[in-house]
Amino acid sequence: MNRKLLFIGLDGTTFDLLDPLMREIGLPNLEKVISNGARASLETTIPPITPTAWVSLVTGKNPGKHGILEFLLRRSGSMHDLPVNQALRDSPAIWDILSQLEKKVIVTNMPVTYPPAPVNGLMVSDFLTPKGKRDFTYPSDLLKEIESKFGPYRLYITEVYAPGNIDKVLDQLFDELEYKTKVTEYLMENYPWDFYANHIWSTDRCQHELWHIWDETHPLSSRQEVTKHRDRVMQFWKAMDEAVGRMVNKAGRDSLVMMASDHGFGPIHKFLCFNIWLLEQGLLVLKESAMTQFKRLLFSLGFTPEFGYRMSMRLGLAKIRLAAGVTNRSQLFKIINKLMLSLQDVDWSKTVAYSKGNYGQIFINLKGREPEGSVSPGVEYERTCNMLVDKLKAIIDPNTKEKLIGQIWRREEIYTGPHVESAPDISFLPQDMRYKPMGTLDLTSNRFITDVYGNSGDHRMNGLYIAKGPNIKSGIRLSKAQIIDVAPTMLYLMGYSIPEDMDGEVLTEMIDESYLKANPIGSTQALETQKIEADFSEEDSEEVSARLKSLGYL
Numbered sequence: 001m002n003r004k005l006l007f008i009g010l011d012g013t014t015f016d017l018l019d020p021l022m023r024e025i026g027l028p029n030l031e032k033v034i035s036n037g038a039r040a041s042l043e044t045t046i047p048p049i050t051p052t053a054w055v056s057l058v059t060g061k062n063p064g065k066h067g068i069l070e071f072l073l074r075r076s077g078s079m080h081d082l083p084v085n086q087a088l089r090d091s092p093a094i095w096d097i098l099s100q101l102e103k104k105v106i107v108t109n110m111p112v113t114y115p116p117a118p119v120n121g122l123m124v125s126d127f128l129t130p131k132g133k134r135d136f137t138y139p140s141d142l143l144k145e146i147e148s149k150f151g152p153y154r155l156y157i158t159e160v161y162a163p164g165n166i167d168k169v170l171d172q173l174f175d176e177l178e179y180k181t182k183v184t185e186y187l188m189e190n191y192p193w194d195f196y197a198n199h200i201w202s203t204d205r206c207q208h209e210l211w212h213i214w215d216e217t218h219p220l221s222s223r224q225e226v227t228k229h230r231d232r233v234m235q236f237w238k239a240m241d242e243a244v245g246r247m248v249n250k251a252g253r254d255s256l257v258m259m260a261s262d263h264g265f266g267p268i269h270k271f272l273c274f275n276i277w278l279l280e281q282g283l284l285v286l287k288e289s290a291m292t293q294f295k296r297l298l299f300s301l302g303f304t305p306e307f308g309y310r311m312s313m314r315l316g317l318a319k320i321r322l323a324a325g326v327t328n329r330s331q332l333f334k335i336i337n338k339l340m341l342s343l344q345d346v347d348w349s350k351t352v353a354y355s356k357g358n359y360g361q362i363f364i365n366l367k368g369r370e371p372e373g374s375v376s377p378g379v380e381y382e383r384t385c386n387m388l389v390d391k392l393k394a395i396i397d398p399n400t401k402e403k404l405i406g407q408i409w410r411r412e413e414i415y416t417g418p419h420v421e422s423a424p425d426i427s428f429l430p431q432d433m434r435y436k437p438m439g440t441l442d443l444t445s446n447r448f449i450t451d452v453y454g455n456s457g458d459h460r461m462n463g464l465y466i467a468k469g470p471n472i473k474s475g476i477r478l479s480k481a482q483i484i485d486v487a488p489t490m491l492y493l494m495g496y497s498i499p500e501d502m503d504g505e506v507l508t509e510m511i512d513e514s515y516l517k518a519n520p521i522g523s524t525q526a527l528e529t530q531k532i533e534a535d536f537s538e539e540d541s542e543e544v545s546a547r548l549k550s551l552g553y554l
Contacts (some may be wrong), residue, residue, distance in 0.1 A: 003470065003494050006251040007197040007258045008244060009054070009110060012204035014039060014264030015464050025234050029245030030466070033257060037468025038510035040478035042486075044263045046414050046427050048459045050204070051084045051128070052481055053262035054111040058093040058197070060487030060502035064415030066091040068112060069423055070357050071548050079343065079371060081542040082403055083128065086113050087534035090419065092527045095119055095197060101496065101526060103194040109180060110199045111262075117194065117532050122191060124183075127156055127201060130540035131547070154179040157201060160551070161209040161455070162419075166229045169209050173236055175201040181243040188250045195494070198247065206236055207265040208551075211457030218267050220456045222455045256469035256493055261485055264460030268452050271306075271438040272404075272430070274355035275343075276448045281391060285350040293343040299341045299446050306445040306453070342442040348372035352451040353425075360437025361424030362388060368422075369370060372458055385410060388426055397432075398449070406431040416503075433460055467507075469493075471515040478509050497522035 022031055045053045045063060055068040063069050072081035082088070087546030089112060095105040099120035107113060107123045114125035116138035124146075125136035136155065137143040147153055154217035159165065159172045170389070177200065183199050213233050215315050216226055229387040248257055278284035286292050343354060351365050352375060364384055367373035375384050397406040411423040430437070436458050438444050465481050468474075471493060491498055492506045508516055 001158075003192065003255075003256055004251065004467075005195050005256040005258065005490055005494055006247060006452060007195070007260070007490070008247060009057075009199040009497055010198070010203050010240075010244075010259055010261050010464070011050070011201050011222060012109075012207050012265045012459070013261040013464055014266075014460060014462055015039070015208070016264060016460070016462065018267065018464070019235075021237050025238060025239065029241045029248065033244075033248060033466055033468050034260070036474050037257075037466065037472050038476045038478060038507075040465040040481035040507075040510075042260055042463040042465040043480075043482045044461055044463050045483060045490070046409065046429075047357065048263040049358050051112050053463075055091075055093075057260060057262065057483045057486045058095070058110065059089070059091040060094075060499075060504040061091050062415055062417065062482050062484060062503050064411075064420045065417030065501070065503070067419040067422070069419065070361075072545060074422060081541075081545065082536070083548070084112055085128065085534045085542055086115055086117055086125075087351055087532050087535060088176050091530055092499075092529050095121075095123075095195060096530055097112055097491065097496075097499065097527060098195050103494075104192045105195045106191060106193045108184055108187065108196075108198045110197050111181075111419040114329060115534050117531060121193060122514065124188060125155075125533055126199065127542060129155055130543050132538070132543075133540075146186075148183055149186065150179060153183075156547075157205045157551075159209075163225075166210065166213070167227065167232075169205075169234060170229070173206055174239060177202045177236075177239055177243055181246060182469040184247055188247070190509055195490075196251070198245070200240065202236075203261075204265075205551075206233070207456045207457040209457075211265070211267055215267055215456075218456055219269055220452065248440055254470065256472070256490075257467065258490065259464070259466040260483070261463035262483070263464040264464070265457050266460045267434055267456060268436040269434040269456045271444070271450045271452060272360060273438055273443065273445050273448055273450070274537070275443050276352055276445065277327075277395075278362075278379075279443075279449065283352040283388075284354055285347045286341070286345050289424065292341075293306065295339070295341050296391075297343060299443070302446065303340065303443050304443070305340060306450060338493075340443070344442075349374055350437055353388060355437075356442075358437070359427070359429065361428075362426040364425045366425075385425055392426070392428055397435075400432075403431055404435065405429075420519060429461070433458075435471055467510060471511050471512045473512060473552070474509050478507060481507055491517075492521055495519075497524035499526045501523055501526035528539045 020028055040400060045056050051068050051071055052063050053385050055066050072083055075082055092547050095107050098105050105119050105121040109126050111126045114129040114136055116136060118138060122142055123138040129136045135256040154176045157172055157176055159169045161169060207317045210233055212220040213226055213229050226352055251257060275284055297539050351363050353362050355362050365374045366374050366382060375381055389408055392405045392408055397404045406427040406429050411420055415423050488498045488502050488504045489507045506521050
């Protein structure tokens with residue numbers, strides 16, 4: 001069997017958005033693929049964030065095995081973080097497996113592919129590439145070839161929402177989508193491939209920045225902005241659909257086509273600062289020094305990062321979070337942490353727990369793991385975790401009088417593998433996902449719950465999965481699909497056995513019974529992870545971290 005497979009990553013897309021759009025404006029290319037194939041709501045990872053989810057999708061494994069648990073990974077024995085990169089991924093991706101099977105692969109823009117790995121084909125890295133780097137293609141001369149035909153590579157999206165800046169946001173989204181679609185068409189036409197994986201990022205950025213333009217119930221929605229910009233936002237989704245159609249046509253009628261997203265999307269109305277909650281509970285304790293107490297006084301009076309950002313929005317300066325230059329922003333974040341309360345002001349000898357991450361994940365200040373741990377492993381650790389779970393369950397939303405927190409997990413309940421020890425001790429999701437735990441800075445506000453500002457949309461647990469092609473049933477909706485199921489399903493439909501260490505399962509519900517009967521699902525030995533070197537300087541780490549904060553990812 002020599003079945004080609006085109007995979008399109010539609011970052012952040014969900015049927016919660018696309019189904020209404022298909023009814024309102026029509027997305028004929030997506031509708032055609034769906035009607036001729038299968039669709040499913042795709043359950044994503046905990047937390048539902050870009051690097052963790054995409055790496056789980058391409059490896060078929062849970063984060064405890066592949067090790068990509070967040071945008072920033074904690075350095076052992078330190079409170080400092082390291083931005084994720086491909087060298088830190090502790091599992092082979094599907095393109096690594098296919099390369100070893102001597103299949104030709106092309107990978108473009110997929111998250112966590114910097115630095116690019118040697119593959120049996122081509123690779124173009126993603127937006128996590130440090131700015132200024134020119135080594136983000138494999139082979140290295142591929143970049144020169146692409147830029148000679150299409151101009152400077154559109155590696156980054158930099159425009160963000162601010163009043164009066166919506167057209168610039170949309171200009172860049174249209175440009176980035178068209179540029180990368182042209183590159184994809186060129187590579188599909190001019191290089192041999194059995195497997196092509198391409199990532200579309202602009203679908204994610206559009207929803208982060210402009211959700212309130214089509215959702216008129218959003219607290220940030222403005223009648224004036226909706227009237228002026230909604231039609232053009234709809235045109236972007238039409239352009240996305242046209243790009244999908246162009247790629248599917250290039251793949252050819254006999255190819256397998258799959259699309260998936262790393263997570264879903266929806267509105268956010270409130271931010272939650274869990275370090276403030278821990279401070280209120282007496283579980284995070286500040287130093288008694290004069291400087292920290294002075295900063296605490298200013299903080300209580302409203303001298304907070306939230307206040308600074310809201311003021312910049314009113315003055316039309318919020319766009320400087322991307323326009324000021326990453327080096328300057330990195331220095332700005334350092335200054336903010338010096339002038340305002342941060343984890344640098346914590347008395348770790350008295351602190352039990354702290355929050356770090358996109359969804360309010362909580363870490364115990366554990367002896368032997370944290371540099372200044374205060375909680376002993378064993379009985380005290382277990383007692384502390386149980387106490388925190390009970391406290392989280394007891395939080396009441398002051399607006400609805402309902403419980404604020406929904407599902408809560410200890411790390412062993414959702415992760416397995418060698419990297420479990422690096423995971424948050426406690427993870428959870430709000431009962432209402434319109435409430436977003438905020439992790440841009442250590443202490444963003446002097447209140448636990450604040451009204452939203454900046455981004456109006458954020459992640460949900462339900463992404464999407466679409467598949468069509470030989471041996472896939474037409475017009476079927478799957479009852480269940482997880483993000484870790486995508487890689488083994490790809491391998492199976494391409495005619496290969498599944499590595500025994502993959503956690504996902506083949507989505508047999510969508511596959512013709514005759515094919516399943518003639519091709520029993522086989523298992524094969526796990527493959528070793530290809531080791532690559534990442535030349536990440538301290539400046540590179542700070543640059544990527546600052547850019548992720550500016551985009552609202554941290």
